[in-house]
Amino acid sequence: MKPRQKRLLFIVGGMLVLAVAASFVVKAFRSNLVFFYTPTQIANGEAPHDRAFRIGGLVKQGTLKHEGVVSYFIVTDTRRDFPVSYTGILPDLFKEGRGVVAEGKLENSGVFVASEVLAKHDSNYMPPEAKAALDQAKQVEETSKTLKMN
Amino acid sequence: MNWFKYASPASFYPLAGKLIPYFAAITVVLLAIGLWISFFVAPTDFQQGEGYRIIFVHVPASWMSMFIYCVMAFWSALGLIFNTRLSGMMTQALAPTGALFAFLSLVTGSLWGKPMWGTWWVWDARLTSQLILFFLYLGYLALTSAIDDSRRRDKAGAILSLVGVVNVPIIYFSVIWWNTLHQGASVSMTKAPTMAHTMLMGMLIMALAFWGYTIAMGLKRVRCIILEREMSSEWIKKNAVE
8 A cells, every 4th residue: 555545544534533523522412502492392391490591483473562661472383382571672683473582581480581582583585575475475375275265 | 637737836836826817807806796786786685674785795704714624624635645745835825814704704793693683692503613613713823823844834734624624514504403593594505595586696796706815815825835935946046036
């Protein structure tokens, strides 16, 4: 074997070992390194009880209420819901039906009291006209569905 | 064509000199078109308004920061295997540009995060791994500038960039593997982009402009490194006299 082939083997071998090690680390982190818990995970008791954590999901349609500076809304992942209260200014992208990540503590009453609310938005970018057209198409589809049902 | 001929600094030096003006010209033209599309042609976004326009810099810069690191790892492997002097010089020439793009990606992301998410910074997997990439670049620059002997410098730098390259797939897949505040990819290799056509065009043209910039700067810098390192060699003395 030529020396340079030896070096090639050595590097390929080293990179393979490194890749395996990295994949183990990533695997271990996958359960520990969570930015937020979904309502279903919290309901299953996966979220920490004694310290603050983040809840992530969608703001349920029609649940946002304001009482002075306190906002109330429900975070859902379509299977489970959690009521959240937050005192402060909500970010611009915060809207009903959109993604949200809130940091805080789960009170014994079952209400998640948030100290910080972040808007999580999706990866869709389009002009408002396209969005309007999409919504309209959806509405037409839904009405035709209900018409068929009747 | 014999590609190995250009592995020698003496023959690569004039070739690089000839290529630089072309890439510089491409960069200027594409940057002008890209910025024009970004600011005047691309439509306003339906939920983020005008603020989304920062992605025309943010996304291409992030792509470049990851890609340049992969190229550095490629040159490093070549250098270690074939013992070519030019590989180490190429790696070193690309590192500052990579660090620049990683920095740009972090800064533009932060500027965008404040109005959109409501925070400058969060320690989620995507942001943290990108910050690690930036530190890897800084580490590479610090390490290589701390070693005087050029052979040992190249070797140490090569090992660092080969080890660090495991971070690149982690950055790329972080939004899939973990719950992150950062959204998923709008443009990926596996599915159709979830982005309006003109916006996508603007972003791709900006990405090409950044490519041109990286190549032109890389070649320019590698020429300086060649001159520095080969100062005492015959061909430079001969050229200098002429």
